[in-house]
Amino acid sequence: MAKVYESISQLVGKTPLLEIKNYEKENNLEAKILVKLEYFNPNQSVKDRIALAMVEDAEKKGLLKPGYTIVETTSGNTGIGLAAIAAAKGYKFRVYIQDNVSQERFQVIKAFGGETIKFSDEPVIAKALAESNGDFVAAIKAFREQVLSKEENIFFVDQVSNPANPGIHEATTGPEIWEDTDGDVDIFVANVGTGGTVSGTGKFLKSKNPDIKVVAIQPGPNSLPSEENPEPEEITGVHPFEGVDKERVPSTMDLSIYDEKFEVETYQAFEAARKVAKTDGILIGTSSGAAIYAATELAKRPENKGKTIVAVLPDTGLRYLSTNLFKEV
Numbered sequence: 001m002a003k004v005y006e007s008i009s010q011l012v013g014k015t016p017l018l019e020i021k022n023y024e025k026e027n028n029l030e031a032k033i034l035v036k037l038e039y040f041n042p043n044q045s046v047k048d049r050i051a052l053a054m055v056e057d058a059e060k061k062g063l064l065k066p067g068y069t070i071v072e073t074t075s076g077n078t079g080i081g082l083a084a085i086a087a088a089k090g091y092k093f094r095v096y097i098q099d100n101v102s103q104e105r106f107q108v109i110k111a112f113g114g115e116t117i118k119f120s121d122e123p124v125i126a127k128a129l130a131e132s133n134g135d136f137v138a139a140i141k142a143f144r145e146q147v148l149s150k151e152e153n154i155f156f157v158d159q160v161s162n163p164a165n166p167g168i169h170e171a172t173t174g175p176e177i178w179e180d181t182d183g184d185v186d187i188f189v190a191n192v193g194t195g196g197t198v199s200g201t202g203k204f205l206k207s208k209n210p211d212i213k214v215v216a217i218q219p220g221p222n223s224l225p226s227e228e229n230p231e232p233e234e235i236t237g238v239h240p241f242e243g244v245d246k247e248r249v250p251s252t253m254d255l256s257i258y259d260e261k262f263e264v265e266t267y268q269a270f271e272a273a274r275k276v277a278k279t280d281g282i283l284i285g286t287s288s289g290a291a292i293y294a295a296t297e298l299a300k301r302p303e304n305k306g307k308t309i310v311a312v313l314p315d316t317g318l319r320y321l322s323t324n325l326f327k328e329v
């Protein structure tokens with residue numbers, strides 16, 4: 001029987017789970033690390049899942065109609081996923097992006113016909129960021145209230161407050177992990193940006209087995225801007241959820257879902273990403289390196305001997321070739 005797809009929207013999800021056998025051996029690990037390779041999505045990141053889900057949810061609710069422009073404010077992967085889905089479905093797309101995001105991301109969105117605007121070039125966002133010492137949530141809220149609410153025929157996606165974001169992880173990422181492991185999973189590890197991945201997937205896995213331990217990753221203190229170090233090398237897409245004002249945590253992050261918060265420094269994420277590229281031939285981004293680093297440290301704990309750890313790897317290393325991640329290669 002022929003198997004021909006008719007839209008990239010049919011290619012989202014169902015990503016493979018890989019045991020990084022050579023890496024386990026090289027590190028003398030006595031627990032299994034299974035990685036969910038989200039770069040198998042049509043635009044090489046986990047964000048394809050939420051891009052499609054948030055667009056189709058809006059279509060169903062009548063919030064997005066033919067001729068509308070899809071608008072988002074994002075540091076990258078969601079913008080790329082949305083740009084592709086918008087192109088495939090015939091919508092216009094406009095995105096506001098943080099200035100320090102790698103050049104590839106801007107180029108890819110433009111290639112899909114999307115319009116990109118830097119935060120520093122949008123007066124309301126730039127002013128709000130300057131006045132709040134870089135508080136994203138506050139800046140986007142101000143932009144939404146002062147600018148977007150007055151514009152017609154747009155759909156503002158807003159991944160940080162859109163319930164379809166954790167919702168699609170509960171509906172797809174969680175069930176895929178459960179089915180592909182036959183329910184044999186002890187620990188689930190994920191990064192936190194919007195919190196959609198850890199919240200939705202964690203919710204599904206715990207509904208199947210409340211003993212599954214959910215570990216949520218946040219950047220270590222030396223990988224976050226501070227007075228002594230205002231511009232550290234950061235882990236793209238990953239943000240703190242503990243030790244910050246509650247208003248800074250997106251509503252898509254369920255703070256009751258995780259059992260352990262795990263801090264990873266950028267250099268540790270880099271090292272893990274570089275290592276696994278050489279041992280197992282998978283090229284991944286910085287946050288994926290952070291997930292592997294956390295999974296490795298968990299695997300080393302005596303109480304986790306013989307356990308199965310599943311880590312979500314959000315995106316491809318190809319999106320980081322102009323960053324410091326693979327500079328040493």
Ligand SMILES: Cc1ncc(COP(=O)(O)O)c(C=O)c1O
Nearest residue numbers: 192193194195196197237287314
């Ligand atoms: C590269 C990368 N890693 C990790 C994440 C975190 O995923 P989530 O937003 O589902 O918490 C994001 C998203 O912001 C991302 O772009």
